[in-house]
Amino acid sequence: MNNGSYSVEFKVKAGLAGFVIVFLVLAAVVGHTLNWSLLAIVTLLFFLSYPLCWAAWQAWDFWRSSIMRVSAYVQSINMGESGVSLTQRSKSVLIDDLIREIKILQTSYTANTASTQMLTVLLAQLFEDIPIAIVVFDDNFTLIYANREAYTINEISLLQGMNASQLGFVVNNEQIQHPILSKSWRSQSSALNYMQQAAHLFTAVNIDSELKQSEQAVQKNLVRVLSHELRNTLTPMSSMAETILSMQQWDTEQVRKVLSRVKTRSDGLLSFVERFSEVAKIPEPNYEYFDLALLIEQTKVLLGSNDTLNFVGQKSGYGDPQLLAQVLINLVKNAVESVDGKGINIEIQFYIKDTQQHLIVSDNGTGFSNIENAITPLFTTKTNGAGIGLTFVESVLSKHGGKLKLSNTPTCGANVELLWPSSSVSKVSS
Known part of the structure; x- marks a missing residue:
């Protein structure tokens, strides 16, 4: 057993006992030096042992009782008893100083407890x-x-x-x-x-009920737009088939022309369905730090000779670079197609505020003609559009825990703001 394994109490007891023994040994040595008889030395030790043991016990009792008083006082404070006090006996400056510091701590603790209780009462009244x-x-x-x-x-x-x-x-x-x-x-x-x-x-x-209502609204819009799209495709096909069936003799050239139109409509509808199915195949994001400026540079292949694209803001972002690259492609493509090759100016901004990343894509095109349905799946105002682009963008942001905001600029252009959270992008992009 090493010295570190002994308790403080044991060391104090051993020290006091050692003091008594050493004092008695010294007394015996003095008696022997003076040529005292053995009986005289034993008698001396007997009479000295009582006051020495009494003094050692008093020292031990004073140390133990002082520590126990302080310990009991601290325990009462810890249990929340505010009416307990501790007097200073002034027998030990160190103990008195310790008591004084504990009282200062108790005063501070009591004040904090009272403040917390007042705050709790106030919160209960309010909330x-x-x-x-x-x-x-x-x-x-x-x-x-x-x-x-x-x-x-x-x-x-x-x-x-x-x-x-x-x-x-x-x-x-x-x-x-x-x-x-x-x-x-x-x-x-x-x-x-x-x-x-x-x-x-x-x-x-x-917001479970709100989410259900939102899902029901999306489903209704989806059915409405899908019915509209199918009706626009199938009605002409049915009309052309009825025209052929009503002919007494089939004109080969006329039949070929009708079937060609039917095939074109069918191919368009199949392409429409395939593009829509891509929205349901979006994988879970693979988060990493990426160079946003590089992703934006890659979208410039979509620009025409009269188109411009400017990027300002922080260069580094956090998210899935592949999914966000596809998001940028969709947004730039939408902007370019909105002006039918007449030339467009696209501005992209990126910044971080609090714990949110903000990516804003704005242009000077025609803006959103029906902004309420812009994110609705299958809804489109383009002749050859499928209404999938912004739905894809919104789905990617949803998987990133973010959201999409659409608006029209004062100059009638489109403004698309993407927000998604990031815990520590600012450390990397600063």
């Missing part, structure tokens, strides 16, 4: 009956409050006094998220300050 799940953490991300709606979420546990990470929350750049609430919940994190006390507010709203 308890709101139909939005609200969870509040202190500056150390310890749970201090959750309203009634938050406790109805069975998928997560909320125990006051526990750290956010212990409850399954993820803290990233002062932003709080919960993986379980990422799909059918809209969550938001923000900071607040009350009486110089920092706190973090996390809110979550169940």
Whole structure:
């Protein structure tokens, strides 16, 4: 057994016992030097041992009781008892200094506890009956409050006094998220300050019903547009077939012409269906840092002699470079086709704000004639279009956890803004 394995109590006891033994040995040596008899030396040691042992015991009891008092005081504070106090006996300057520092700490702790309790009461008055799940953490991300709606979420546990990470929350750049609430919940994190006390507010709203309504609306639009497209293709084909069947004698040239038109319509419809099926085959993103300027440079092969493309902003982004390259191709292609070869100016901007990447593609073309249905699958205003381009773009962004915003510029051009999250792009692109 090495010295490091002995407790402090054992060392103190051993030190005091050693002191008594050494003192008695010295007394015996002195007696022997003075030629005392053995009986006299034993008598001397007997009378000296009592006061020495009493003094050693008093020293041990003083040390032990002082430590126990301080330990009991700290335990009471830790258990939240605010009415406990500790007197200073002034027998030890070190112990008194320790008690003084603990009292200062208790005062600060009591003030913080009172402030936290006031904040909790205020939060309960404000948020308890709101139909939005609200969870509040202190500056150390310890749970201090959750309203009634938050406790109805069975998928997560909320125990006051526990750290956010212990409850399954993820803290990233002062932003709080919960993986379980990422799909059918809209969550938001923000900071607040009350009486110089920092706190973090996390809110979550169940959007499952909204998502279902949105899906139903998309399905209705899809059926409407698909029916329109099929009707526009099949009605002329049926009319041409009826014309041939009504002829008494078939004119070979006329039949060939009709069948050629039917084939053209059929090929167009097949191409339309094949392009639409590409939207459902988008793979999961393979995230990596990439050179956005290089991807934009590759899209310039789509430009005509009268077209221009300018890029400003940060050069590096984070996401799936292959999917985002296809997104850029679709957007540039849409812009070029909107002017039928008359020449177009395309401006691309890229920047990062907070934790969001912003890619903006604008042009001076004709803009969106029906912006409400622009992202609807199969909807198109182009003669040879399939209505897939922006649907593909929106699907890629959705897989990146982002969203697509469409608008028309003041000069009647189109403005497409892509937003998707990134946790640390700014470190690379700065």
